[in-house]
Amino acid sequence: MKAAVIVFPASNCDRDAKVALEEMTGQSPHMVWHQETQLPEVDLVVLPGGFSYGDYLRCGAMASQSKIMREVKTHADKGGAVLGICNGFQVLTESHLLPGALMRNAGLKFVCKPVALTVEESQSAFTRGYENGQTVTFPVAHGEGNYVADDETLDRLEGEGRVVFRYQANPNGSARDIAGILSEKRNVLGLMPHPERVVEAALGGTDGRALFKSLIETLS
Amino acid sequence: MIEITPTIVAEHGLSPDEYERIKTLLGRSPNIVELGVFSVMWSEHCSYKSTRAHLRKLPTKAPWVIQGPGENAGVIDIGDGDACIFKMESHNHPSFIEPYQGAATGVGGIMRDVFTMGARPVAMMNALRFGEPSHPKTRHLVAGVVSGIGGYGNCMGVPTVGGEVNFHKSYNGNILVNAMCVGLARQDKIFLSAAKGAGNPVVYFGSKTGRDGIHGATMASAEFDDASEEKRPTVQVGDPFAEKLLLEATLELMATDAIIAIQDMGAAGLTSSSAEMGDKGGSGIELNLDMVPQREANMTAYEMLLSESQERMLAVLKPGREAQAEAIFRKWELDFAVIGITTDTNRLVIKHKGEVAADMPITALSDAAPVYERPYKVREPVRGEPAYDKSCSVLASLEKILAAPDMASRRWIWEQYDHSVMNDTRQAPGGDAAVVRVHGTKKALAITTDVTPRYCKADPFEGGKQAVAEACRNLNAVGATPLAATDNLNFGNPQKPEIMGEIVAGIDGIGEACRALDFPIVSGNCSLYNETNGEGILPTPAIGGVGLLKDSTRMATIAFKREGDVVILIGETRGHLGQSIYLREIEDKEEGAAPPVDLAAEKKHGAFVRGLIEQGRVDTCHDLSDGGLLVAIAEMALPKGIGACVGQASIAEALPFWFGEDQARYLIAAPFAEAEKIVAEARAAVIPVAELGKTGGADIVIDSKDRIAVAKLRAAHEGWFPDFMKAEL
Numbered sequence: 001m002k003a004a005v006i007v008f009p010a011s012n013c014d015r016d017a018k019v020a021l022e023e024m025t026g027q028s029p030h031m032v033w034h035q036e037t038q039l040p041e042v043d044l045v046v047l048p049g050g051f052s053y054g055d056y057l058r059c060g061a062m063a064s065q066s067k068i069m070r071e072v073k074t075h076a077d078k079g080g081a082v083l084g085i086c087n088g089f090q091v092l093t094e095s096h097l098l099p100g101a102l103m104r105n106a107g108l109k110f111v112c113k114p115v116a117l118t119v120e121e122s123q124s125a126f127t128r129g130y131e132n133g134q135t136v137t138f139p140v141a142h143g144e145g146n147y148v149a150d151d152e153t154l155d156r157l158e159g160e161g162r163v164v165f166r167y168q169a170n171p172n173g174s175a176r177d178i179a180g181i182l183s184e185k186r187n188v189l190g191l192m193p194h195p196e197r198v199v200e201a202a203l204g205g206t207d208g209r210a211l212f213k214s215l216i217e218t219l220s
Numbered sequence: 221m222i223e224i225t226p227t228i229v230a231e232h233g234l235s236p237d238e239y240e241r242i243k244t245l246l247g248r249s250p251n252i253v254e255l256g257v258f259s260v261m262w263s264e265h266c267s268y269k270s271t272r273a274h275l276r277k278l279p280t281k282a283p284w285v286i287q288g289p290g291e292n293a294g295v296i297d298i299g300d301g302d303a304c305i306f307k308m309e310s311h312n313h314p315s316f317i318e319p320y321q322g323a324a325t326g327v328g329g330i331m332r333d334v335f336t337m338g339a340r341p342v343a344m345m346n347a348l349r350f351g352e353p354s355h356p357k358t359r360h361l362v363a364g365v366v367s368g369i370g371g372y373g374n375c376m377g378v379p380t381v382g383g384e385v386n387f388h389k390s391y392n393g394n395i396l397v398n399a400m401c402v403g404l405a406r407q408d409k410i411f412l413s414a415a416k417g418a419g420n421p422v423v424y425f426g427s428k429t430g431r432d433g434i435h436g437a438t439m440a441s442a443e444f445d446d447a448s449e450e451k452r453p454t455v456q457v458g459d460p461f462a463e464k465l466l467l468e469a470t471l472e473l474m475a476t477d478a479i480i481a482i483q484d485m486g487a488a489g490l491t492s493s494s495a496e497m498g499d500k501g502g503s504g505i506e507l508n509l510d511m512v513p514q515r516e517a518n519m520t521a522y523e524m525l526l527s528e529s530q531e532r533m534l535a536v537l538k539p540g541r542e543a544q545a546e547a548i549f550r551k552w553e554l555d556f557a558v559i560g561i562t563t564d565t566n567r568l569v570i571k572h573k574g575e576v577a578a579d580m581p582i583t584a585l586s587d588a589a590p591v592y593e594r595p596y597k598v599r600e601p602v603r604g605e606p607a608y609d610k611s612c613s614v615l616a617s618l619e620k621i622l623a624a625p626d627m628a629s630r631r632w633i634w635e636q637y638d639h640s641v642m643n644d645t646r647q648a649p650g651g652d653a654a655v656v657r658v659h660g661t662k663k664a665l666a667i668t669t670d671v672t673p674r675y676c677k678a679d680p681f682e683g684g685k686q687a688v689a690e691a692c693r694n695l696n697a698v699g700a701t702p703l704a705a706t707d708n709l710n711f712g713n714p715q716k717p718e719i720m721g722e723i724v725a726g727i728d729g730i731g732e733a734c735r736a737l738d739f740p741i742v743s744g745n746c747s748l749y750n751e752t753n754g755e756g757i758l759p760t761p762a763i764g765g766v767g768l769l770k771d772s773t774r775m776a777t778i779a780f781k782r783e784g785d786v787v788i789l790i791g792e793t794r795g796h797l798g799q800s801i802y803l804r805e806i807e808d809k810e811e812g813a814a815p816p817v818d819l820a821a822e823k824k825h826g827a828f829v830r831g832l833i834e835q836g837r838v839d840t841c842h843d844l845s846d847g848g849l850l851v852a853i854a855e856m857a858l859p860k861g862i863g864a865c866v867g868q869a870s871i872a873e874a875l876p877f878w879f880g881e882d883q884a885r886y887l888i889a890a891p892f893a894e895a896e897k898i899v900a901e902a903r904a905a906v907i908p909v910a911e912l913g914k915t916g917g918a919d920i921v922i923d924s925k926d927r928i929a930v931a932k933l934r935a936a937h938e939g940w941f942p943d944f945m946k947a948e949l
Contacts, residue, residue: 009461009464009465009468009552009553010375010377010460010461010464010465012375012376012377012464012641013377013641015642015643016641016642016643019643020643049641050377051374051375051377051460051461051464053461054375054459054460054461054462055375055461056461109367109635109636110367110370110371110374110636110637110638111635111636112374112634112635112636112637112638112639112640113635139640141374141638141640141641143374194640196643197640197641197643200643202646202657202772202773203640203643203644203645203646204640
């Protein structure tokens with residue numbers, strides 16, 4: 001599986017994504033600067049966590065207008081896999097690659113802690129290595145992860161099996177405890193928790209490995 | 221030009237004597253721009269004029285010290301060509317006036333100190349002191365400081381991995397916000413600030429210069445009064461996005477060989493960075509202010525020189541490398557300008573709009589800054605063993621202590637900090653020391669911040685020793701070898717002999733402990749004048765300690781991990797209740813002598829415990845400090861909900877045994893067979909050792925009769941902070 005990690009000026013989980021991909025795939029991903037106008041030939045594009053352009057206004061809003069995002073959209077339109085983690089998820093909703101929006105946490109504070117998630121949907125390129133109903137623990141680290149969408153959208157996401165991860169104890173007020181969702185074509189996943197921070201037992205767990213393994217099995 | 225009157229001199233925080241000295245050094249009267257420059261360079265904050273004579277007594281050298289005090293941060297050798305660069309610095313005065321921005325820019329400033337030297341910051345710590353919880357401003361200040369630290373550090377993508385928090389009425393009008401940054405570099409890529417050689421371009425990069433923060437350093441060098449909140453415009457505003465760009469761009473420039481010297485613009489901005497670079501390099505510097513990127517129109521030379529706008533750097537490049545550097549800063553969309561040149565005149569010459577706005581010998585700003593041997597009076601330490609009420613219940617007291625403001629869980633705070641970004645955090649907040657792996661290796665750094673201000677108040681000398689000893693203990697307790705420390709000396713007004721006495725005795729105590737424990741001070745910061753309306757803070761010399769684990773797979777954490785482990789106490793228990801948390805929280809008494817610190821015992825016990833962890837024989841360890849033995853046992857039981865049955869040893873009286881704060885002690889837990897060997901080895905080494913009982917069950921049981929559920933203790937321990945802060949939002 002060939003992967004690219006998009007680097008916005010204030011991405012700060014780009015190295016973490018790179019290290020996790022190296023650990024899981026045995027090869028280094030392409031690190032693609034936000035001002036690039038072309039994506040290398042890859043199977044997976046990762047939008048990492050961080051603060052993209054400072055995110056003083058709406059998180060991910062400026063990043064969604066960056067040059068490289070046009071290419072990411074084209075990649076997604078062609079059915080290419082895109083994984084947006086944390087700020088990456090925010091960029092995906094701002095880019096309309098995923099529905100809904102991520103608002104300020106209901107508690108109005110940044111929250112960093114491990115959270116238990118239920119795998120709601122193992123029928124995807126990202127989650128086939130998990131069982132439906134399985135509990136996994138990933139850390140969250142965000143101030144704006146409160147997922148909102150209108151009821152019709154939420155019903156549709158649930159009806160189409162596009163809610164992939166749900167919080168067992170909602171840390172941010174997200175509608176229907178949603179932690180991660182798929183696009184209509186199921187090739188784009190956005191989630192607030194960080195699977196790339198749980199690929200090594202010494203750092204608090206290995207529950208994220210199956211997500212990368214699923215992608216490798218599907219895309220290689 | 222404005223005429224210099226005695227009033228203007230006084231408004232610049234300069235004494236009449238100091239003004240006369242400036243005139244002598246210049247051979248004429250200064251103009252207003254020069255007066256402004258002298259006022260910041262000679263401020264307590266920049267010149268250390270009250271403490272310098274005493275700071276010289278601190279040990280700063282060891283074979284593993286690469287760079288001691290005097291640069292932006294200290295540098296130590298951690299093997300394999302790697303260096304650890306670190307420093308702690310205060311942002312107390314701005315944080316009281318504007319807590320969010322004050323704390324945020326404190327974090328930004330200390331990060332710049334570390335990456336200016338070539339290091340990528342890998343961990344942040346913070347030592348915070350607030351007023352009593354019932355004070356009307358305390359919640360607001362806690363909320364603002366914590367979100368300011370998080371807002372800046374989280375955006376930077378550097379994990380904030382720990383720290384300490386105290387509440388005490390002496391901080392009601394002067395909170396303390398001490399931030400520590402730890403970075404990693406290769407030993408052959410360390411950057412210093414000496415601007416050697418003439419004719420080299422001086423370049424400015426980062427954010428634009430505005431009018432913010434003018435005279436911040438002078439503000440930090442005076443006592444507060446009720447009008448201080450009117451000083452809000454002197455608090456700078458942080459922009460972590462700009463700092464993140466500055467970090468990446470600076471490290472990218474450092475990967476080339478274009479830099480001769482580099483210095484961040486902190487307190488007193490352009491002035492102190494250029495003067496310090498010229499001073500250390502033995503050269504002169506000529507700046508043209510017209511070239512400085514400016515955020516506001518019509519700024520005067522005075523304003524530009526004294527601005528403390530954040531996220532700015534100054535560097536001296538090799539000639540001809542300007543374009544290469546500029547390309548890097550353009551990529552990161554930062555301002556870049558050549559604003560001057562180094563000279564061989566040893567003078568700092570400032571040009572503005574075609575005129576010379578200031579012309580001063582650089583040594584007049586630095587070396588000739590006054591150094592005061594301020595008169596001091598070291599108070600007699602508080603002595604005596606206070607009486608206590610023997611009828612108090614041990615377990616009811618334990619529950620109350622675990623929910624006390626100084627002892628309750630700090631989860632409410634550290635869950636607002638990203639502590640796992642960078643994917644190397646081996647121990648997050650909540651243990652004795654944070655542990656952060658050196659990326660791509662098995663090695664790890666252990667980091668802690670420590671001081672017990674109430675001990676320092678009762679006995680500044682023993683308190684200074686204790687701060688260092690506890691820092692070492694926290695590092696030993698995770699299995700790290702203590703290597704070096706940074707100190708952040710927070711005190712009141714040094715012009716009062718009794719406060720100066722606290723400073724002198726505190727530094728002496730720190731020095732004695734650092735020498736005994738091979739733990740040199742490699743960087744630091746002083747924050748004086750922490751007084752409001754004449755009332756000083758508790759003396760608070762915070763120590764930031766760094767240690768090394770050669771193999772981070774062999775590490776201890778505080779959590780009990782198995783049922784049936786033997787709980788072993790290392791170190792002597794005499795039941796010292798003076799200045800204890802127990803007395804303060806249960807009997808409302810701040811009395812008695814501070815616990816004496818036996819540095820030989822600290823060294824011996826620390827090495828013994830660390831050895832067990834390094835050998836992979838012990839994975840559960842906790843140092844004993846605030847609250848004493850039973851509090852430590854409870855803290856070990858809480859993480860995994862594994863209780864313990866323990867009994868008294870060595871002394872007969874229950875309360876002093878369980879809650880005394882004798883020093884040089886550790887608790888470890890190990891399976892029976894291993895425990896037997898450990899006890900035998902300790903006895904053979906003449907180290908006091910006692911088997912207190914075994915882990916297991918869901919309760920803490922003492923002397924086989926009294927019990928309390930760990931779940932009940934957890935509710936008390938976790939509940940206080942969120943309950944307290946609920947009223948804020």
